[in-house]
Amino acid sequence: MPNLIVSDVTLTFGGLHALSSVNLEIQPGLITSVIGPNGAGKTSLLNCISGFYHPTSGEIHYKDRRLTKLAPHHVSKLGISRAFQNLELFGGLSVLDNLMLARHKDLSYNLLHAVFFFGKAARVEAENRENVESVIDFMELEPYRKQTVGNLSYGVQKRVEVARALTLEPEVILLDEPMAGMNVEEKEDMVRFIFDIKKEWEITVVIVEHDLGVVMDISDQIYVLDFGEVIGLGNADQIASNPRVVEAYIGEE
Numbered sequence: 001m002p003n004l005i006v007s008d009v010t011l012t013f014g015g016l017h018a019l020s021s022v023n024l025e026i027q028p029g030l031i032t033s034v035i036g037p038n039g040a041g042k043t044s045l046l047n048c049i050s051g052f053y054h055p056t057s058g059e060i061h062y063k064d065r066r067l068t069k070l071a072p073h074h075v076s077k078l079g080i081s082r083a084f085q086n087l088e089l090f091g092g093l094s095v096l097d098n099l100m101l102a103r104h105k106d107l108s109y110n111l112l113h114a115v116f117f118f119g120k121a122a123r124v125e126a127e128n129r130e131n132v133e134s135v136i137d138f139m140e141l142e143p144y145r146k147q148t149v150g151n152l153s154y155g156v157q158k159r160v161e162v163a164r165a166l167t168l169e170p171e172v173i174l175l176d177e178p179m180a181g182m183n184v185e186e187k188e189d190m191v192r193f194i195f196d197i198k199k200e201w202e203i204t205v206v207i208v209e210h211d212l213g214v215v216m217d218i219s220d221q222i223y224v225l226d227f228g229e230v231i232g233l234g235n236a237d238q239i240a241s242n243p244r245v246v247e248a249y250i251g252e253e
């Protein structure tokens with residue numbers, strides 16, 4: 001049973017259809033990739049799911065909740081978090097501070113508690129720290145924890161960005177081009193992390209990615225977008241032998 005369902009979503013900017021009647025079903029516990037040529041609408045789709053854009057028409061549901069008009073922080077509270085294509089990190093802060101800050105956006109104690117730092121505030125703070133430490137450990141960021149994010153290699157920054165999304169304890173993680181700009185070794189590491197996010201942390205993964213080799217290797221199901229429309233859906237073999245998909249990619253060259 002799918003638990004994230006995009007139904008007939010259209011998104012327009014003026015006369016431009018970024019998405020046209022897109023239907024998508026994300027199965028829990030799997031890795032679903034969304035691929036397509038430049039400008040196909042992949043990031044727009046993630047933006048609609050995560051609440052950064054609201055569809056012009058159509059609906060998005062997660063479990064029994066309607067996401068269609070929710071703001072990003074509400075979507076995140078329901079268990080869907082997002083790692084961004086263009087890093088949303090604070091370059092002047094350390095890895096640890098970036099991750100703690102991501103948790104603090106969701107503060108559930110009031111200022112008075114915080115000032116005196118007892119009771120609920122202290123408990124929440126300890127939980128935050130424990131969560132962040134487990135994410136640092138999982139994403140193998142220990143050597144970088146005190147380093148300023150802006151000084152790290154691009155590949156490590158991308159890992160911190162995924163870690164930032166993981167600190168929100170998602171059930172579903174949306175990864176927008178997690179391998180962009182990485183060398184081969186960094187990509188292999190990221191593939192390993194993505195597999196572990198699925199297997200060890202049992203998080204449903206949705207990826208937008210341009211590296212077709214990686215997509216074919218890691219995806220349980222693949223959606224192909226072209227000019228805002230879904231033109232293919234299936235596993236790697238089905239996608240590779242789909243004439244519309246092949247044509248869309250050849251047309252791009």
Ligand SMILES: Nc1ncnc2c1ncn2[C@@H]1O[C@H](COP(=O)(O)OP(=O)(O)OP(=O)(O)O)[C@@H](O)[C@H]1O
Nearest residue numbers: 013016017018036037038039040041042043044045
């Ligand atoms: N905020 C916006 N305002 C106007 N047009 C937009 C906006 N966001 C996206 N678009 C347009 O919608 C279309 C789809 O863009 P989108 O970024 O979703 O594609 P994409 O498949 O993610 O592309 P890429 O692979 O190059 O990142 C493009 O024509 C883009 O110019």
